[in-house]
Amino acid sequence: MFTDVNVLVIGAGQAGLAASHELTDASIEHVVLERDRVGSAWAHRWDSFCLVTPNHTTLLPGGAYQGDEPDGFFSREQMVAFLGDYAASFGAPVEEGVEVESLTASDGGFTATTSSGVLRARRVVVCTGAYQRELLPPFTSELQRTLPVVGSTLYRSPEAVPGNRVLVVGGGQTACQIADELQRAGREVTLAAGRAPAMPRRIGERDIFDWLWDAGFFEQTLADMPGPMVRFAANPTVTGAHGGRDLSLRTLQADGVQLMGRLQGVEDGRLVVADDLSETVAGADDMFRQISGLATRVAEERGWSVPDLPTLSSEPLTAAPTPSLNELDAVIIACGYRPDYGWIDVSHLVDVMGFPMHRDGVSVRVDGLYFLGMPWMRTRKSPLLMGVGVDAEHLVRQLAA
Incomplete structure (x- = not known):
């Protein structure tokens, strides 16, 4: 388990993995913490669940769909397998089974209290899904x-x-x-x-x-x-x-x-x-x-x-x-x-609707805090498999700068 890291990515769904891909491409040291396993949000849907977006609209950076059913629809098992293969394709530094219980801004960086101990990070990218509650x-x-x-x-x-x-x-x-x-x-x-x-x-x-x-x-x-x-x-x-x-x-x-x-x-x-x-x-x-x-x-x-x-x-x-x-x-x-960011200890982090206040995913409340995969973060497609990759590219460019 890392105890000090440049960039902490929280969540290993499509947003967290897209962020990790772009951070890897930019040679930025980071770790992805996932409380369950890669793609677990999909794994917890009902047994017969299928996506409503066709497979060919899956456009993750370096991981666009290349299968033989472009007009089909991923089942939950296929989606989880796809994300697992995607993470493996670029060696995403994912630590599974580690839950971030709280995040606090301190000393020009962040302290994350996790189920495996305390971690310090210069910057944090929160990728915990479009809605959490x-x-x-x-x-x-x-x-x-x-x-x-x-x-x-x-x-x-x-x-x-x-x-x-x-x-x-x-x-x-x-x-x-x-x-x-x-x-x-x-x-x-x-x-x-x-x-x-x-x-x-x-x-x-x-x-x-x-x-x-x-x-x-x-x-x-x-x-x-x-x-x-x-x-x-x-x-x-x-x-x-x-x-x-x-x-x-x-x-x-x-x-x-x-x-x-x-x-x-x-x-x-x-x-x-x-x-x-x-x-x-x-x-x-x-x-x-x-x-x-x-x-x-x-x-x-x-x-x-x-x-x-x-x-x-x-x-x-x-x-x-x-x-x-x-x-x-x-x-x-x-x-x-509904959104739930109560575990992040930053004053006035969210607006009256519970969403983080940001500009294109960059927190306006504290330096070094970023969000990815939120509804309408930049466009209608921001939380979707067709759009989160574009947002990840844009966000990591800002983070790297």
Whole structure:
């Protein structure tokens, strides 16, 4: 275990490894500490988890995808193996099984208290993921008094969920994918839908991510957005499971999932549900059409044949009756995540939303502290496998200077 290091990188996911690759290329001495193992954040997803981005959009520096399934979608095991191979390809100095418990700025550098002892570093690059803490609504404890409640971070498979009738709470990618899997496993599923946009899996012969890339969608910055709350906005619903296909509130209801409005709470032993399903679906449909329209714009700008766009039914979706608690056998909570940097002892480190205050990943609160892989760090693609490498190159150039 190192006791003194020039640069400490915390986390060995795609961001930490991309940083390590660039530090290695720049001949900057460093160590990467990982509390579990390389790529462990992916390893802890549910059993059938697949990425929603096609394999060919994996663009880590010195580690772009070169396999024979460029249009496929990594399973969790494949993703972990890919990152392990990537780390080995340049000899990333990763110390696995070492958790950084606290980080303090001191004496012109940093002191990291770890599960293996104390380490001093001149500079630190924090690569602990886009979000670190699962968001559980206030009514979760009330549900737990009556039913088994499983957070999305603990969900593994339908076989591990007791009973037949399951309520899934949330409307983003994770909630819709879990609801879809449970329904396909023969469960009776009700989804309390939150707000999330929808998009088609493919337009013409191309994946939607290729159209979005060509449209400049992933180059958008936080300044291009209506406000900073976009950092908590749900990603468009889609899935890479079963070869990749459309997944939305409309496809879920067509397949037998019962839908209802947003779950607001529990009162006197009953669920309190908002009457907002039609509004939620309308918002998702609107984004589906807007994203589809980008393909027309790209094709026209490049002189390609304009593809046939997918169509959406105009029929309103019918909200299912609200189940009583005694009709349910289990609840899955999939309401997203929030940042958590409380282990870093730096005054006024984060903004009111909990994100570190920075300029292109460089902390504005203390010299020598950097962040990588955060949502909207530089652009929309910053936390993604297609974008974190570009940010790593930019960040290490600043660090080296």
